Amino acid sequence: MDHILAAMLGGFLLDLLLGDPVWVPWPHPVVVMGRCVNGLEVMLRKIFPATHSGELAAGCVLAGILPLGTVLLCWGVLYLAELVSPWVSLGLEILLCWQALAMKDLRMESERVYHALETGTLEEARTAVGRIVGRDTAKLSRDGVTRAAVETVAENFSDGVSAPLCFMMLGGAPLALCYKAINTMDSMVGYKNEAYRYFGRAAAKLDDAANYLPSRLSALLLIIAAALRKQDGRNAWRIWRRDRRCHASPNSAQCEAAMAGALHVQLAGPAYYFGKLYNKPTIGDSVRPIEPKDITRANRMMYTAGFLCVTLLAGVRVLFLGI
Numbered sequence: 001m002d003h004i005l006a007a008m009l010g011g012f013l014l015d016l017l018l019g020d021p022v023w024v025p026w027p028h029p030v031v032v033m034g035r036c037v038n039g040l041e042v043m044l045r046k047i048f049p050a051t052h053s054g055e056l057a058a059g060c061v062l063a064g065i066l067p068l069g070t071v072l073l074c075w076g077v078l079y080l081a082e083l084v085s086p087w088v089s090l091g092l093e094i095l096l097c098w099q100a101l102a103m104k105d106l107r108m109e110s111e112r113v114y115h116a117l118e119t120g121t122l123e124e125a126r127t128a129v130g131r132i133v134g135r136d137t138a139k140l141s142r143d144g145v146t147r148a149a150v151e152t153v154a155e156n157f158s159d160g161v162s163a164p165l166c167f168m169m170l171g172g173a174p175l176a177l178c179y180k181a182i183n184t185m186d187s188m189v190g191y192k193n194e195a196y197r198y199f200g201r202a203a204a205k206l207d208d209a210a211n212y213l214p215s216r217l218s219a220l221l222l223i224i225a226a227a228l229r230k231q232d233g234r235n236a237w238r239i240w241r242r243d244r245r246c247h248a249s250p251n252s253a254q255c256e257a258a259m260a261g262a263l264h265v266q267l268a269g270p271a272y273y274f275g276k277l278y279n280k281p282t283i284g285d286s287v288r289p290i291e292p293k294d295i296t297r298a299n300r301m302m303y304t305a306g307f308l309c310v311t312l313l314a315g316v317r318v319l320f321l322g323i
Contacts, residue, residue: 004172005317011097012310019104029099033184055198063202070181074174096173102160103306107299113149117292136272146290151267153298154259162309163214169313182210215251219258225304226262236262239284246281260284
């Protein structure tokens with residue numbers, strides 16, 4: 001079997017079985033990337049002038065260093081492992097591919113929100129959803145918490161499952177972790193606030209480019225999954241075509257629109273970030289009120305779409321390599 005295909009399938013299986021267990025003796029790559037972003041930001045802000053052009057230049061350097069450094073480091077480690085044994089290299093790449101995926105963790109974290117809504121207090125539900133969203137959660141209503149969890153499952157299916165798999169299929173663990181580096185940068189500095197409007201612009205644009213095709217593939221897979229899971233696949237297609245651009249980002253509304261249509265609920269809308277209200281447009285039609293069980297429905301669709309994605313990408317690699 002092709003080395004990259006084996007690593008992709010092995011990593012997907014490990015994520016499916018283990019998620020991101022706390023007993024792993026090494027830090028998660030995303031945690032390391034986050035520390036690198038923090039360190040590079042401090043250093044670059046000292047080197048470049050505190051002007052708009054200086055911050056743009058510093059952000060461009062950050063957006064170049066972290067992804068390129070990730071690829072080179074990962075490739076170098078795998079190369080050294082290959083010198084020891086091809087099996088050592090394969091085993092290591094499987095572990096790295098596993099760390100690039102987050103399907104089981106996404107389900108587990110969102111299910112914590114569901115259980116808090118069903119059996120706990122609203123404050124516990126707010127705390128649980130605060131672990132997986134970037135918005136302010138202190139004032140969220142019960143419906144707001146539910147909506148945030150469903151949106152996160154939808155959007156992060158692309159960021160945490162299908163997009164890493166796409167890059168994995170093309171270039172194994174080095175490209176998959178390169179994507180995670182881009183995604184991590186955007187989540188940390190890609191904000192349009194006073195601190196990051198210029199410094200984070202390059203990271204945000206790079207993330208938009210990296211997610212452009214994967215986000216659309218993800219939405220289509222969720223639409224198919226909706227039909228397979230006896231949700232409304234036809235309405236998912238309709239709402240996706242209508243509302244997929246209802247977001248400042250060219251990618252973020254893609255999966256949310258498909259999910260909203262499949263569940264017959266309305267997602268997105270105004271939300272607070274860092275204490276400031278952002279009047280984002282709504283996505284989908286409010287055919288019925290959102291309910292906690294929609295989190296479970298969203299996870300079932302996400303898992304089905306994940307299996308469709310890895311099967312499709314494995315088939316594409318086999319077809320083009322003639323394995």
